[in-house]
Amino acid sequence: xxxxxxxxxxxxxxxxxTLSAVTAAAKIGGSFDLLVVGSNISAVASSAAKIxxxxxxxxxxxxxxxHLLAEFVAPVVKQLAADYTHILLGASTMGKDLAPRIAALxxxxxxxxxxxxxxxxxxxxxxxxxNAIATVKSIDxxxxxxxxxxAFAPAIAESGSxxxxxxxxxxxxxxxRFVSSQMSTSDRPELxxxxxxxxxGRGVGSKADFDKVYQLADKLGAAVGASRAAVDSGFVPxxxxxxxxxxxxxxxxxxxxxxxxAIQHIAGMKDSGVIVAINKDEEAPIFNxxxxxxxxxxxxxxxxxxxxx
Amino acid sequence: MKAIVAVKRVIDYNxxxxxxxxxxxxxxxxTKMSINPFCEIxxxxxxxLKEAGVLSEIVVVSIxxxxxxxxxxYAMALGADRGVQVETDxxxxxxxxxxxxxxxxxxxxxxxxxxxxxxxxxxxxxTGQMLAALMDVPQATFASEVKIADGKAQVTREVDGGLMTxxxxxxxxxxxxxxxxxxxxxxxxxxxxxxxxxxxxxTLDELGIELSNSIELLSVxxxxxxxxxxxxxxxxxxxxxxxxxxxxx
Numbered sequence: 001x002x003x004x005x006x007x008x009x010x011x012x013x014x015x016x017x018t019l020s021a022v023t024a025a026a027k028i029g030g031s032f033d034l035l036v037v038g039s040n041i042s043a044v045a046s047s048a049a050k051i052x053x054x055x056x057x058x059x060x061x062x063x064x065x066x067h068l069l070a071e072f073v074a075p076v077v078k079q080l081a082a083d084y085t086h087i088l089l090g091a092s093t094m095g096k097d098l099a100p101r102i103a104a105l106x107x108x109x110x111x112x113x114x115x116x117x118x119x120x121x122x123x124x125x126x127x128x129x130x131n132a133i134a135t136v137k138s139i140d141x142x143x144x145x146x147x148x149x150x151a152f153a154p155a156i157a158e159s160g161s162x163x164x165x166x167x168x169x170x171x172x173x174x175x176x177r178f179v180s181s182q183m184s185t186s187d188r189p190e191l192x193x194x195x196x197x198x199x200x201g202r203g204v205g206s207k208a209d210f211d212k213v214y215q216l217a218d219k220l221g222a223a224v225g226a227s228r229a230a231v232d233s234g235f236v237p238x239x240x241x242x243x244x245x246x247x248x249x250x251x252x253x254x255x256x257x258x259x260x261x262a263i264q265h266i267a268g269m270k271d272s273g274v275i276v277a278i279n280k281d282e283e284a285p286i287f288n289x290x291x292x293x294x295x296x297x298x299x300x301x302x303x304x305x306x307x308x309x
Numbered sequence: 310m311k312a313i314v315a316v317k318r319v320i321d322y323n324x325x326x327x328x329x330x331x332x333x334x335x336x337x338x339x340t341k342m343s344i345n346p347f348c349e350i351x352x353x354x355x356x357x358l359k360e361a362g363v364l365s366e367i368v369v370v371s372i373x374x375x376x377x378x379x380x381x382x383y384a385m386a387l388g389a390d391r392g393v394q395v396e397t398d399x400x401x402x403x404x405x406x407x408x409x410x411x412x413x414x415x416x417x418x419x420x421x422x423x424x425x426x427x428x429x430x431x432x433x434x435x436t437g438q439m440l441a442a443l444m445d446v447p448q449a450t451f452a453s454e455v456k457i458a459d460g461k462a463q464v465t466r467e468v469d470g471g472l473m474t475x476x477x478x479x480x481x482x483x484x485x486x487x488x489x490x491x492x493x494x495x496x497x498x499x500x501x502x503x504x505x506x507x508x509x510x511x512t513l514d515e516l517g518i519e520l521s522n523s524i525e526l527l528s529v530x531x532x533x534x535x536x537x538x539x540x541x542x543x544x545x546x547x548x549x550x551x552x553x554x555x556x557x558x
Contacts, residue, residue, distance in 0.1 A: 069475065070438065071447050093468040097450045100403065100438035109402045109523050112433045122527065127432050128326040132335050135527040175478035176447040179463065183471035190470070196557070220558065231488075238453075238488050239471055244432070245487055247469075253557040263325065270535055274555045276547065282540075291538035291555065294547050304544045309558065 001030025001120055003086040004058075006077060008068070008094050009036065009044045014051065016193040017090030019154030021147040022051055025088050026155070027117040031055045032088075035080065035167065037073055039066035049162040052155055058167040067181075068094055071174035074101035079169040081106050081142055085120070091146035103144035110144045111136065115151035129244035130267030149192055150250035150271060184239055191240065194223035197251045199242055199269070202229035203258025203279060203298060210235045212302040213257055219309050225249065225269075227259045243268035258298050261286030278302075310457075310479075311366045312355045313419040315410055316348040316384050318377040319430040328531045335529055344380040347425025349387075350485040353492040354455060355423050356388035363457045364421065366390050370413055372406055374398050378508060385503035386495035392508040395516065402522040403431075407439035412516045414444070419480065421462070426451050426484040437484035447477035451486040 003025040008015040018034075025032040032053065036045050037060045048057045058080070064072050077098075081087060087102060089095035091113040103110035115133070116124035122137045123145070191197065198220065200213040210230070217224045225242040226235065242249055244267040254272035259265060261277070261284055269275070270289055277290035278298050287293040294301060320326055320335075321343040329336045344352075358364045369389040371377040374396070381392035395409050414422065422444075427434035441448035449455075449464035453472065456463045457479070465474045467486045495503075513520065541547045551558045 067473075070450075071441075074442065093451060093466075096434050097438060097448070100435035101442040101448065103435070104404060104407060104439035104442035107404075109404045110433075110435050110439075111524065112435060125432075126532070127529070128320070128335060128430060129432065130532060131326045132328050133530045133532050135529075137525045137527055138523060139525065140523045174447060175481070176449075177476045179474040179476050181468075181471060181473040192469075228487075238467065239469070244429075253551070253555070274551070274557050275535075275538075276551070287540065288537050289535040292547055292550050293538065293540045294544070295540060301544055305548070308544060308548055 001028065001085050002083060003028060003030060003032040003088055004080060004084045005032055005034045006087065006089045006098065007034050007036045007048055008090055008092055009038065011038065011040070012043060014044065014048050014157065015090065015092070016154050017092045017095070017149035019051065019157055020149040020152040021088045021090045022053065022155035023152040024114065024117055024147040025086070026053055028086055028120050030085070033058055034162070035077065037065045037076060038068060039063045045164050047157065049164050050160050051157045051162070052160045054160055054162040057162050057164045059164060060167050060169055060171070062171040064171050067178040069174070069176055069178065070098040070101045071176045072171060073098055074105055075172050076169045077102045078105045080167060085142065087142065087144045089146050091148045095146045099144050099146045106142055106144065108140040108142050108144060109138065111138060112146050113148045114145055115148050129264050130270070131263065148248060150248050184237060188217060189221070189223045191223045191225055191242070191247050192249055194251050196220050196222035196253045197225050197249055198222045198255045198257065199225035199227065199259060200230050200235065200257045201227040201259030202233055203260070204230060204235060207235045209299070215306055216302055219306055227262065227265045256286050256290070257302065259286055260284045261289065310364050310421065311368065311417065311419040312358065312364050312421040312423060313410070313414055313417055314351050314355045314367060314369050314384065314389065315424045315436070316352065316369055316371045316380050317345040317428045318342050318371065318373055318380045319345045319428055322346055322429055328529050332528045332530055334526065344383050345425050345428045347427060347485055349492045350487070350489050351423040351425050352384045352387050352389060353490045354485060357490065358457060359388065368393060368417055368419065370395065370410060372397060372401060372409055381508055382503045383495060385506045386500040387493060391506055394508060394510045396510055396512050399520055400522065401520060402524055403433050403435035404439055405518070405520050405522060406436050407443055409513070409516060409518055410440050411443045412518060421457065421479060422482045424482065424484050426486055437482050441482035444480070447481045448484070449475060449477050449481060450484045452483050453486050453488050455483060455489070
């Protein structure tokens, strides 16, 4: 058994979701290599070499790979696939974009967003927005899998000393061109890897009132999330949405402010360590899953919390 | 310019799914079924592109038993021109669905193929990317904005941490994210008109497709319920619990 993990990075560091994929690879068993593709990736490759348990770090450094577009990356991975029984990616938007293209090029099916490894062929994954858990078995000789980051603890990225080797693969052409990216700039921790998340819902009331949520988050060193209702109401941009159709989070502490607890929101945060709900409606479904509920007006509760933390 | 839009019949998104007591699958008997919400957004986007004069024809394709004609008719009521139902009662893998769609498009030769980014039943998020791979064309996934001109599509994609805009040459596959548009309601006269729009049925044999699902569903369980906690009476009590009992702040 041999696994190839496709690393996701920002040009500097390996992303946390890839470290979770490393943990899943260790659970599958056998040895595993990490593939780092991109443009000017020597710094990333050396930080990848420190990830515990990685056998080899393979690199493909090519200007065409800079934006990690699936049309360029998938054919490169296919050229290396014959040496492996498993190919793992984090279930980020990059992994979700790339993995099915790799699988189809290799003529195999793909397993999406696994949450547990039973054995090398058998996995658990959530279906129906987390309302059911399926155990599935793949008989493909090559298994292409995306791994839910919150379901596997990130591997330690310090103690390893893997060899770094340039892989031999040809980068082809594709009818796609990167135009631009608009990344949200924030000093706050990333939503999917933060220890504490404070999320606001429609009950927060307005875009201006959402400042109180940001203030509480900053006081706690937390990331800020939102329910779909808050996104749809225009309080916050859509990349802050927590839920089955947004981000899946599992922080140590999740504070839901003015969120009623729609099924699809709960699917995105129910694996959090401790859940706190603040809502004026005592019948809100969020209280059924919260460890600590506080019924009341969030416009009074949030300032009080801020002053007492 | 022709577009293919693929649609899937799934459990209605407002219905809470139940797991069968023998844990073999979920129980869909007597459950309300609808068009997958992401597919509905795909249909709406195609209709808007047609209204803007970019597209001339929208072909909607669904794969399944005869009951999925309901979703094809619904897509027609929103504005699709004609439908193709690929008849099968088998449970197809994403790769098989992509193979069927690629085969249908060999005949149709659409330049734009729009799919939902995922179906809300299996939550796979695979078919569009697989279809693009099999056709060897670009994929613009998780689209929140689509502009088509001069044989190219400029697509803004929802990615982790923000947005990414790419330009793909047509033909290309586009998959839709939630905020691409808000689908219109199907008005009654449109629903009546849709009944008269052409809909053809094809079999897998006619398309020359042999199924090869390599993923076996072993069991389905209800996830562990999270036990409810307690209601605290004040901010002070909440902070006390978080500090000394839960020890998270």
